[in-house]
Amino acid sequence: PPEPSSRTLDLGVRHAPEFACIPFKILMGTYLEVAEKGAEVILTSGGMGPCRAGLYWVMHQYILDELNTGVKVVAFEPPLCDLKDFIKKLRWVRKTGGLSVKEFVQAIRITWEKIKAIDEVEMLSHEIRPYETNRGETTRRLWQALEMLDAANNEAEIKDAMQEGLKLLQEVSQDHSRNPLKIGIIGEIYVVLEPAANHYIQIMLGEMGVQTDRSIYLTSYTRKNTIVNLEGDIFEVAKPYLGEAPIGGHGANSIGETILYARHGFDGVVQLAPFACIPEIVAKSIIPTVTKDYGIPVLTLFIDEQTGKAGVQTRLEAFVDLLEKRREVKAKRGIERLVI
Incomplete structure (x- = not known):
């Protein structure tokens, strides 16, 4: 569609x-x-x-x-x-x-290869964007890469389009002297995966100079949840805050992923949730305890049809400012300890 x-x-x-x-x-x-x-x-x-x-x-x-x-x-x-x-x-x-069995299997293979290629290209774009010297260049090249993948009709064409798309992105002019903030994106699967629903939050943050990491991609989610459940580790991480209570949706994931982002040195986390989503509301009520225990700030954005891009951008800018000030304070304290 x-x-x-x-x-x-x-x-x-x-x-x-x-x-x-x-x-x-x-x-x-x-x-x-x-x-x-x-x-x-x-x-x-x-x-x-x-x-x-x-x-x-x-x-x-x-x-x-x-x-x-x-x-x-x-x-x-x-x-x-x-x-x-x-x-x-x-x-x-x-x-x-x-379709014959062979044709049907081939159609599934092509679909899966295209999804994998899209995820590869998109992940690379989010890695590069905070370093770009010409604002918006990464995003323009991303759209070009996605158009090439959309036009690909078989596995060979998909592979060629992906390689060309990755090359396009790698050629973006970058400044690696920067030290961008790192923010993890967690929450309900649809509003995390669908950029049109979250107002292209990763592009927005990337163009603010922030390195983002999304907790869910379609390929990784399919591998972990379709044939066998490989998400046990994330539930073990969240278990001290949940016990045995099943809170549904991706609520437990949101708690576990916040902890993992804190352990991996991220500066902050953004939780995305549909308005009135019970699993994410439950997670939001627990996250302040996680923030206190692990020292990682979390911004929760509830999204509905009234949510506008300008409002999301304003809240993100304020959150990024807070994280930058927090980093400065931590660096200053570190210097003071060295002097003492």
């Missing part, structure tokens, strides 16, 4: 329940837009655990039916949750698309 726009959100807000969260509304708008373009089937993810996201598709299907779109929503639960159902739905999609 196309990137979510203001029209996408307007459509979602118009047809979604008032108190649904921003991911639900943007997805609703996206589904309506692809229905307008002639889509007959929408493939989406389900979920498990105490979070409403796993049931979004049920309400989305209901609304699509009420609007007589004729679109069918097929939700894939993680194979580790129900492998038989996962395989059954894969077979249905293959037969509905009129």
Whole structure:
């Protein structure tokens, strides 16, 4: 589907329940837009655990039916949750698309390779941006790289486009004498992954001269949660603050990742959450204790359809100023100790 726009959100807000969260509304708008373009089937993810996201598709299907779109929503639960159902739905999609097994496997491989390439290019752009000497150059080259990947139609073309995109980014003029602040990005998966939902927060911070690291990428999340659950370590890190209580969504991840960012010497953390997201609200109530124990400042941004780019930028600028002052104070204290 196309990137979510203001029209996408307007459509979602118009047809979604008032108190649904921003991911639900943007997805609703996206589904309506692809229905307008002639889509007959929408493939989406389900979920498990105490979070409403796993049931979004049920309400989305209901609304699509009420609007007589004729679109069918097929939700894939993680194979580790129900492998038989996962395989059954894969077979249905293959037969509905009129593909042979070989063609279907090839389509999945191409999709996966393209997702991996997009993540590689995007990660490199976030590493380079705080060092760029010409503001905005990294972002312009990122869009060029993504356009090349979008045009690639097979694995060889994807590999070539990725290499060319990485080369484009590596050629950005940089000043490595800088010592940028390091900020980790945590929170609910959709608003962390979808730049249109978070107002391109990593680009915004990067152009403020901040090095960012995102806790979730689609490739890493898929590897850790699809076939087997490899996220045990993060829950062990968060366990002292949670006990055995399952708080759902990515709430436990937000706590564990904040601790890991503190251990790795990051200057601060930004928590992104949809307005009224219960798992992230629970995490937010625990994070001040983590901040006290590990000495890492955390800024929480709750996002809904009323959240504007200017407001997000103002809060980020204030947070960055705070972190810079904090770094200066710590450096001064370190010098004083050396003198003493």
